[in-house]
Amino acid sequence: MTDTVEFYFDFSSPYGYFASHRIDGLAEKFGREAIWKPVMLGAIMKETGNKPLSYQPVKGEYSRHDWERLGRQMEVPWVMPDPFPIATLAAARAFYWLDDKDRDQARLFAKSAFATYFGEGRDITAAETVADIAEPLYVKRDDLLTAVQDPAIKERLKRETTEAIEKGVFGSPYFIVDGEGFWGSDRLWMVRKWMAGQRW
């Protein structure tokens, strides 16, 4: 079995978006697979007493500037979406529904959802929009629209979020390598060292 690195994120998390451009390449470099895990950051923040960055005075303004700056630095498309943040239930449910059938397809969908929201600035809250995103991946609209209302899929996302909280996840992105947790896209250097066996 391939070793993994767990990648927790919310589709509405800018730093999750930036990390999503790096995590697969980084994992592959060390013969690992990145396991993508969208979670409901709102539920996690309720548990841990955090507030979305953009609701915080000064820090929120800094963050907006930082996201633009990071986009330019990483040469990753960046458009500050409006509305922001959003509830990403539909996208996250669609992800797990696809993931159970085909992990690669789910990952492509996730990248496309991120690109639509943060690369184009298009609101991805609505299930109809999520269906638009999945369609080019040969996912039938009706199947997806039914799936995101399926009680089992709803329950699945809740469970993934609860399990993430139990593992100590409190923000997005959050990475776990062999039980060791790392918070933030700024800590990919440490994730890399950990995967390389440099553990201190």
Next chain:
Amino acid sequence: MTDTVEFYFDFSSPYGYFASHRIDGLAEKFGREAIWKPVMLGAIMKETGNKPLSYQPVKGEYSRHDWERLGRQMEVPWVMPDPFPIATLAAARAFYWLDDKDRDQARLFAKSAFATYFGEGRDITAAETVADIAEPLYVKRDDLLTAVQDPAIKERLKRETTEAIEKGVFGSPYFIVDGEGFWGSDRLWMVRKWMAGQRW
């Protein structure tokens, strides 16, 4: 006049402590001088709605683990101090009092204060302790104890903190290079690029 990089921190900030081990070397590499600016993070957090990390559930536990891990990784002495966090008024006032007379001496004092609190775990709240820290630098105890009660020095620290808030400082450490702000010890790589002229 030498170009500078402003280094804002609170003596009670672990990430400020870690950054303090890097900022001078980094600045010198680009022919700049790091200008150390202790501020009252408590006052800043009141303004910006933040709470100390260690008071936040889950995130607080992560932080404690992260500080230990960073200490080992950076090979910097680390003892989780108790009490933590503390009010660092006396240390910050002593710093500005020394800084007006001799910038190098003030910086040595700052390093020693950080080392006492985070390297040895000794509480540096009391002015008497701050006097102990300054004594090996040929600073007379009585002079220091008088200075930290001087209304002008008290006012100075308030003004520095207010000015920091006006410049957008909302956490510790925070760096400003030619007007561009960077938050966090994890962003020294970006501070470096900015000083190297790689601005995007």
